[in-house]
Amino acid sequence: MPVTLLSAVILGCFLLLLLRIGRRERGLPPGPPTVPLLGNLHLMPNAAEMPFKFMEWSRKYGEIVSVKIGSSTMIILSSPRAIKEVVDKQGWATSSRPANYLAGLAAGGYHILFARDTPQLRKLKNVIARFFSPTNSLGRVPVQAAESTQLLHELMTQPEDFIASIRRYTHSVAMITTYGQRVPSLTSPQMQGFYQMLHRFLHIQLPGVYPPLDLVPVLKYLPNRWAPWRAACRRSKSEMAAFHLRFASAAEARCSAERGESFMDSISGMDLAPEEYDDVFSYTGFALVEAGSDPNSAFVLSLVLVLSLYPEHQERARREIEAVVGTARLPELADFGCLPFVDALIREIIRIRPPFPIGVPHLATEDIRYKDYIVPEGATVILNTYSVFHSPEIFEEPEAFNPDRFLKSEHGTRPGMDADFRDNFLFGGGRRICPGQYTARAMMQLTTMRLIWAFGFGPAKNPKTGQPLGLDFYAPEFVVMPCPFQCAIEPRTIERRKLVEQAFNDSRLLLQRYEH
Numbered sequence: 092m093p094v095t096l097l098s099a100v101i102l103g104c105f106l107l108l109l110l111r112i113g114r115r116e117r118g119l120p121p122g123p124p125t126v127p128l129l130g131n132l133h134l135m136p137n138a139a140e141m142p143f144k145f146m147e148w149s150r151k152y153g154e155i156v157s158v159k160i161g162s163s164t165m166i167i168l169s170s171p172r173a174i175k176e177v178v179d180k181q182g183w184a185t186s187s188r189p190a191n192y193l194a195g196l197a198a199g200g201y202h203i204l205f206a207r208d209t210p211q212l213r214k215l216k217n218v219i220a221r222f223f224s225p226t227n228s229l230g231r232v233p234v235q236a237a238e239s240t241q242l243l244h245e246l247m248t249q250p251e252d253f254i255a256s257i258r259r260y261t262h263s264v265a266m267i268t269t270y271g272q273r274v275p276s277l278t279s280p281q282m283q284g285f286y287q288m289l290h291r292f293l294h295i296q297l298p299g300v301y302p303p304l305d306l307v308p309v310l311k312y313l314p315n316r317w318a319p320w321r322a323a324c325r326r327s328k329s330e331m332a333a334f335h336l337r338f339a340s341a342a343e344a345r346c347s348a349e350r351g352e353s354f355m356d357s358i359s360g361m362d363l364a365p366e367e368y369d370d371v372f373s374y375t376g377f378a379l380v381e382a383g384s385d386p387n388s389a390f391v392l393s394l395v396l397v398l399s400l401y402p403e404h405q406e407r408a409r410r411e412i413e414a415v416v417g418t419a420r421l422p423e424l425a426d427f428g429c430l431p432f433v434d435a436l437i438r439e440i441i442r443i444r445p446p447f448p449i450g451v452p453h454l455a456t457e458d459i460r461y462k463d464y465i466v467p468e469g470a471t472v473i474l475n476t477y478s479v480f481h482s483p484e485i486f487e488e489p490e491a492f493n494p495d496r497f498l499k500s501e502h503g504t505r506p507g508m509d510a511d512f513r514d515n516f517l518f519g520g521g522r523r524i525c526p527g528q529y530t531a532r533a534m535m536q537l538t539t540m541r542l543i544w545a546f547g548f549g550p551a552k553n554p555k556t557g558q559p560l561g562l563d564f565y566a567p568e569f570v571v572m573p574c575p576f577q578c579a580i581e582p583r584t585i586e587r588r589k590l591v592e593q594a595f596n597d598s599r600l601l602l603q604r605y606e607h
């Protein structure tokens with residue numbers, strides 16, 4: 092009898108403990124009601140809905156929200172102040188990434204975007220920060236400018252392929268920066284292969300594609316036939332290694348006089364153990380090409396969509412550019428400082444459709460206090476950029492596309508709402524903030540000026556239905572960008588056509604240096 096009683100007590104305690112899983116602990120910020128075991132897991136949306144769900148929660152529960160996923164905690168930060176206090180000011184405690192079993196399987200923990208904070212990562216980040224410093228980024232503008240002349244030339248000669256041209260352009264700049272080797276043509280099999288490989292790798296990372304292996308670790312041990320992620324990760328891993336091997340050995344083979352410019356040349360100065368070289372080199376090279384290709388393409392495609400949807404903004408930007416640049420030469424980066432409306436246009440595109448609407452998750456490695464709440468050690472921290480950019484408290488009519496807001500105040504916010512604002516939320520925060528932000532900005536500015544100066548963009552259409560589009564024609568991928576669309580692109584004048592032709596010819600010498 093006492094044995095039965097003891098068993099009942101033990102079972103009761105066990106059940107009580109079990110029922111506590113998923114419950115919101117004391118001190119956590121508010122959030123949606125939880126249920127035992129799951130917490131809020133059953134409320135978690137798919138990747139496409141995530142920014143909207145997180146925005147809904149932030150409106151309901153406030154600038155800092157906690158979400159329980161089983162026993163783990165996610166903290167969603169949705170105000171400039173919360174991001175500043177929790178992530179920017181506590182950089183040492185938010186500089187890691189949450190466990191990501193699939194990224195580990197596909198990239199051995201060496202993919203910088205997903206890698207945890209380790210001494211080796213810090214070393215690598217130092218090299219990257221130096222390589223992409225504002226001064227060094229400016230030094231790469233001539234290559235960006237030369238590549239942009241090919242983009243203009245392609246849009247002139249085969250405008251129907253504008254999406255592929257934009258992708259070639261951003262990818263080629265990223266390839267030169269990383270490996271010193273360019274992508275000369277739209278039909279290059281390397282380009283097709285790269286984007287397919289990238290899509291496969293990033294797709295693995297999308298929430299909901301595979302079961303939550305970090306939350307339910309026992310799933311990791313399922314046999315292969317029930318674990319399709321294993322083959323997908325293996326494939327990505329070997330593809331990335333082969334990609335790197337191909338371009339790194341090409342870079343190696345080049346004569347030493349040419350070396351010293353690309354990232355792969357500068358990384359070799361790192362003090363790494365020989366066995367680490369291969370992995371660090373492979374995944375960093377791939378990650379940099381990926382980071383330089385996809386988000387930049389996302390911006391340029393959004394630009395084309397916006398120009399085609401808002402002819403009045405297109406016209407105003409054109410007039411402003413012509414007033415400064417004239418019609419006898421292409422715009423240069425130095426012109427940008429005199430173009431406040433073009434600057435406002437870029438900022439509004441980024442605000443309304445950021446390529447990373449909920450950033451890339453950080454990990455809290457210590458308890459952090461914010462107001463009356465605790466962000467507990469081990470919590471995943473989300474920089475909810477989309478919610479910040481679409482907050483009616485911060486922006487007047489946030490759903491309206493209105494570049495003028497950035498002409499009225501520095502950050503386009505309502506009066507008094509910009510105290511904690513910074514103009515690079517788009518690039519994340521804290522110690523993981525995007526190191527490519529200066530390179531990316533130069534690309535955005537130069538490309539926007541040149542495209543508007545050279546071309547008129549007609550109405551955008553859905554390629555399947557022929558229907559006109561709106562600003563909601565976006566794909567829910569890891570990097571958010573417009574779905575493929577059609578758009579009429581016409582050179583503005585014969586003179587500009589000739590100038591583009593000439594600029595492309597003049598750039599060839601520089602571009603050929605990167606063709607091997």
Ligand code: HEM
Binds near residue numbers: 223386522525
């Ligand atoms: C429009 C263009 C771009 C956007 C919107 C963008 C955005 C971001 C964001 C949101 C992050 C995560 C930051 C965080 O964890 O808080 C990130 C990380 C990163 N970005 Fe960018 N990026 C862009 C272009 C680039 C370029 C051109 C490069 C370099 C070639 C680059 C290299 C990286 C790297 C290496 C990381 C990982 C940093 C780390 O985890 O420590 N990005 N980027």
